[in-house]
Amino acid sequence: MRAIEKLAIAAALLCCMLQTAYAIKCWDCRSDNDPKCGDPFDNSTLAITDCQQAPELEHLKGVRPTMCRKIRQKVHGEWRYFRSCAYMGEPGIEGDERFCLMRTGSYNIFMEYCTCNSKDGCNGANGRGGSAGSVLLATFAVGLVAHFLRQ
Template sequence: MKTMEKCVLAAVLLCCVLQTAYAIKCWDCRSDNDPKCGDPFDNSTLAITDCHQAPELEHLKGVRPTMCRKIRQKVHGEWRYFRSCAYMGEPGIEGDERFCLMRTGSYNIFMEYCTCNSKDGCNGAALQKSSLLSVCLGTLSVGLVTLILRQ
């Protein structure tokens, strides 16, 4: 294989890996529709959403979701939870995802916004483990690129 072909193949594989890295996956649910969405969070029946595939919002043209968000809301004494892809904001408070933004309002309303982008599914309640498939595919890709470039 010629050097130019090797470089092109390596660039294509690198672009595929980078595309995957920039697309975050988040849990997407509402506790008023699915009680498993609340705390404690039970994702056993939920599919994780690829935020790269999320639709563009009409009021935020050209803005893509790059984070996950969990909203905990108390309205008239009832707790509601919303988990979704986040289009705007910053992770945590001053970049620290351990802290959430809290707001209170009149008429006994309380809201807590938690935003993160450290890993897929970070808007769940517990730590998420890496998928064995994603680890194997990543290792295989790196090995393939190394093998091709050595030839």
């Protein structure tokens, strides 16, 4: 394999890994303070938060946020929404961001807890999924490696 081919493969792999190196940015709001935080979500007056800059939590020393979360809860008939950076857990349920953890309790209490890390601001709208750029980059990288392996 020529040096240029090795360099091209290394560059493609580096590009694929760069996305995971960046800190995720998430919406951070509460519907009890800002009605635009509810559903449908209106981020026109909100600034997105860089989770890399989020404060370290006293009870989770050394743990940094790596995901976004959205909590929807109904307490005594009133819906509330919370959006923020998430410090622990995995995206979605078993890695599938289309699914959220749901719990119900007595006294008309319901909670839905959703986590994601597929793209910045993924805790905004209800729709979830990977970015088109990530899919294109991965396809390019696989095609490049396949091209060089055939030679």
